[in-house]
Amino acid sequence: MAFLRIFLFVSLFSVAFSLENLDSHLLPRPLIIEYSENVESQLREIDDELRLRCASWRFAGEANNLNPWKTIPRECVEYVKEYMMGRGYVVDLETVSKEAGVFAKGVELNGDGKDVWVFDIDETLLSNLPYYSAHGYGHGLFDHVEFDKWVEKGVATAIEPSLKLYEEVLNLGFKVILLTGRSERHRSVTVDNLINAGFRDWHQLILRDSEDQGKSATIYKSEKRSEMEKEGFRIVGNSGDQWSDLLGFSLSVRSFKLPNPMYYIP
Amino acid sequence: MAFLRIFLFVSLFSVAFSLENLDSHLLPRPLIIEYSENVESQLREIDDELRLRCASWRFAGEANNLNPWKTIPRECVEYVKEYMMGRGYVVDLETVSKEAGVFAKGVELNGDGKDVWVFDIDETLLSNLPYYSAHGYGHGLFDHVEFDKWVEKGVATAIEPSLKLYEEVLNLGFKVILLTGRSERHRSVTVDNLINAGFRDWHQLILRDSEDQGKSATIYKSEKRSEMEKEGFRIVGNSGDQWSDLLGFSLSVRSFKLPNPMYYIP
Structure with a gap:
């Protein structure tokens, strides 16, 4: 949006300049002022429409209406940045x-220790926002190598509202199972990162094993939930940032x- | 929000007035001006925060994160009105x-006439916005008697983007089945309303029969979809404004x- 604004302003300056050169008395001053006011309001309209369309795109994603996508729309980069860095995301x-939390409190637990709350990790318990802010907020294809380097630093921060929910469900007596698309080879750094961020007392941490590579997240995670059920667990709650x-x-x-x-993971 | 604004302005006028009466030289003019600027910016902040919270509430609804609710939050009435009557909803x-439409076009139809697209009716194909705009946009409990009177007028208008999708899936060769929470006794007025709004050629229109009364929408509609499957239909697409x-x-x-x-229907 900022880019568009600058581009249009520069174009308008050139127009204004060429008009001045032609004949400074040709267009009376009030007309020029009116023109520039129109442009300002037109720019605002374009801005508003873009914001509306990007919000609609974001809504559609949250409601699982979007078809699979690989990068965020180019014209929504600024919008997504504003959302992620501003109050909206929080x-x-x-x-x-x-x-x-309201739902969890209303559940009558069986008391046999088999009631489970499943949490995803990335963008659910831990925030990779520092990584994504340095990589265009989802503009540009996902770079596994670069992201792995970030994961291996083990410095992702807690998503505070999720940490609050995490502690709530633990205190209510749920067993917590962490189910992540991260690779088994990142187990140790992931455990350290989670503990440093304040997470504790999970019952199990499930990462992608070699046999899970190549599966879609939906299939991999469904299979793992199915195994939980076979072990007698009742999956009451599930928190994740992806529909998969x-x-x-x-x-x-x-x-x-x-x-x-x-980003979108199928 | 407008109400809050007016209320705060009136309160401030009273404060300003009483100060004037006390001693007009007690507070130097510049201070008063600074004060009123602060108030303007405070009001804007309250407005922005309210808008953010109402947007967050709406998002949570669209992503199926909200717990069951009966009326929209009182403080979001103005927000919901703006959304419904403005460009946002459209x-x-x-x-x-x-x-x-993109998804539908990508489906390889079997060609045996058994590929189905299910549509809900209210707020999916037909808009009851005139009714809801006269009834606080979901503020206030749902009034069956009043709403039935509206339905019986048979004047609900087409939701144009849905009509477009409806025609697209028909042209692609899908069978269309309409599955609505409306009562069987409203069949005739519903058929007339649909036809007047431009809908045609549906394969079946399913309304709530006496035996379906009292069932949640989720159960009633699942049972009906299960019957479709038993008849050999493959339910490829389903469009509805409620998660139920x-x-x-x-x-x-x-x-x-x-x-x-x-509104929210469980």
């Missing part, structure tokens, strides 16, 4: 955490979709 | 219709959630 995280964390088979009683307009 | 309807149109069992291959921040 408030949305708080809302989903609060609703999940939540859909497929062996579904939870209730699932909670955390916001993430930066 | 753009969101266009986005979901476009994404559904889309979830439960006998799910479609892909479902599309139309926006609706005005």
